[in-house]
Amino acid sequence: MSKPLFQRPRGTYDIVPPDYRSWRYVLGVFETNSLNAGYDRISTPAFENTALFTRSVGEASEIVSKEMYTFEDKSGNSLSLRPEGTAAVVRAYLENGLASRPKPVKLYKMEPMWRYERPQAGRYRQFYQAGVEVFGSAEPLIDAQVISLAARFYRQLGIEYSLQINCLGNAAARRKYRAKLVDYLQAHTTKLPELVQAQLKSNPLRILDSKDPAMESIIAGAPQVIDYLDKASAKHFSAVLELLDNFGIAYELNPRLVRGLDYYTGPLFEFWGSHQGMQNAIGGGGRYDELVEELGGRPTPAFGFDLGVERILAELAKSKSAMPQAHPTPIYLVSIGEDAKAQAFVLEQELLDGGIASICELPARNLADQLARASKLKSPYSLIIGKKELLDQTVILKDMTSGTQEMVPRAKIASELSRRLAQ
Numbered sequence: 514m515s516k517p518l519f520q521r522p523r524g525t526y527d528i529v530p531p532d533y534r535s536w537r538y539v540l541g542v543f544e545t546n547s548l549n550a551g552y553d554r555i556s557t558p559a560f561e562n563t564a565l566f567t568r569s570v571g572e573a574s575e576i577v578s579k580e581m582y583t584f585e586d587k588s589g590n591s592l593s594l595r596p597e598g599t600a601a602v603v604r605a606y607l608e609n610g611l612a613s614r615p616k617p618v619k620l621y622k623m624e625p626m627w628r629y630e631r632p633q634a635g636r637y638r639q640f641y642q643a644g645v646e647v648f649g650s651a652e653p654l655i656d657a658q659v660i661s662l663a664a665r666f667y668r669q670l671g672i673e674y675s676l677q678i679n680c681l682g683n684a685a686a687r688r689k690y691r692a693k694l695v696d697y698l699q700a701h702t703t704k705l706p707e708l709v710q711a712q713l714k715s716n717p718l719r720i721l722d723s724k725d726p727a728m729e730s731i732i733a734g735a736p737q738v739i740d741y742l743d744k745a746s747a748k749h750f751s752a753v754l755e756l757l758d759n760f761g762i763a764y765e766l767n768p769r770l771v772r773g774l775d776y777y778t779g780p781l782f783e784f785w786g787s788h789q790g791m792q793n794a795i796g797g798g799g800r801y802d803e804l805v806e807e808l809g810g811r812p813t814p815a816f817g818f819d820l821g822v823e824r825i826l827a828e829l830a831k832s833k834s835a836m837p838q839a840h841p842t843p844i845y846l847v848s849i850g851e852d853a854k855a856q857a858f859v860l861e862q863e864l865l866d867g868g869i870a871s872i873c874e875l876p877a878r879n880l881a882d883q884l885a886r887a888s889k890l891k892s893p894y895s896l897i898i899g900k901k902e903l904l905d906q907t908v909i910l911k912d913m914t915s916g917t918q919e920m921v922p923r924a925k926i927a928s929e930l931s932r933r934l935a936q
């Protein structure tokens with residue numbers, strides 16, 4: 514047996530038929546919900562100037578320091594494949610003058626991302642995110658509406674989740690908290706694992722996220738960011754929680770949740786699925802009121818989230834909830850004899866022109882074989898053309914569920930099918 518010369522790069526996957534049907538369904542539910550809630554789609558290039566990400570996601574963050582696919586182009590520019598979408602959307606928001614539109618500006622996106630992570634179940638080097646960003650409103654209502662949009666999406670898909678939420682304060686409050694946390698952790702220096710020692714210098718807040726069992730009790734006793742919030746952030750956060758209560762969205766306050774991106778300034782959250790083990794975050798986001806200004810715009814409050822499509826599909830596969838297959842079932846055209854076959858191919862094109870999914874195949878098959886094939890394709894109807902039908906300018910319309918057949922004038926078949934399929 515011959516062996517293929519190439520394999521896909523580690524941490525990537527192919528979507529082969531029929532798997533994209535589930536993708537279409539999941540992305541469709543996301544898109545419908547976004548459109549219903551007044552969002553418009555934005556799309557940005559797969560790669561950006563590297564500095565955009567270093568500046569926004571944070572030089573010391575793992576995403577930037579370890580996981581970016583960075584390369585020089587032939588002109589010597591440093592470019593990086595997009596490791597996350599928010600910074601790119603902010604760049605596009607500023608560059609395309611969206612900042613002058615009536616606020617809030619509500620955008621949604623569905624794009625692949627790239628991170629050089631250690632691949633494992635639910636963790637890929639190329640993965641797909643769907644999410645929203647809202648610009649120009651500091652109102653707690655926006656936070657609650659966006660979180661509710663995400664929750665509605667999971668709910669509609671029948672995915673069980675737990676919503677984890679925390680809040681970071683303004684820059685001064687974050688600095689004060691960071692200093693307190695470093696003091697506390699330094700007091701435990703002898704017990705800290707090597708990785709944590711390094712993070713202590715570069716990104717101490719991330720230590721709270723550590724999954725290392727040796728850190729469990731140290732973290733449990735650590736100061737909590739919520740106790741260091743400035744007044745405005747504390748007020749904002751309780752307003753968001755009250756709105757979530759009003760919307761009937763359950764949440765868990767999680768003082769350890771800090772997330773891996775440096776741009777957050779207020780409430781932040783993650784949705785955790787029930788099946789994913791260590792990679793259980795099926796979505797996350799938060800408020801980032803300083804990023805637009807940091808990237809050269811006017812001070813503009815902002816809030817958003819992204820969810821991981823592969824992880825959602827994995828949840829769905831494990832939850833065994835039946836997934837509607839958003840795929841058209843075609844009308845199958847059956848023909849007997851060469852002349853009839855030629856006519857069937859013409860009819861197929863007419864039906865496709867009219868937006869009716871139809872299939873007419875080449876291989877010579879007898880009537881029974883062709884009808885068996887129609888059943889296999891789950892065709893709701895098959896159309897049969899033989900010598901007699903050719904002469905009479907008719908078509909036999911066979912209802913594949915009931916088995917009933919009737920003669921329909923050839924000129925009326927497309928409209929008759931449209932009428933029946935619309936019922």
Ligand code: HAM
Pocket residue numbers: 596597598599628630635636637638639640641642644645646773774794795796797798799801816817818819820821822823824
């Ligand atoms: P993030 O938490 O880094 O946030 O990613 C969002 C989601 O993408 C995660 O919850 C997870 O489901 C999925 N994800 C992340 N890395 C991988 C991976 N290697 N393989 C598969 N799935 C993955 C952001 O990216 C922010 N842009 C969210 C945001 C939007 N904040 C404000 N606006």
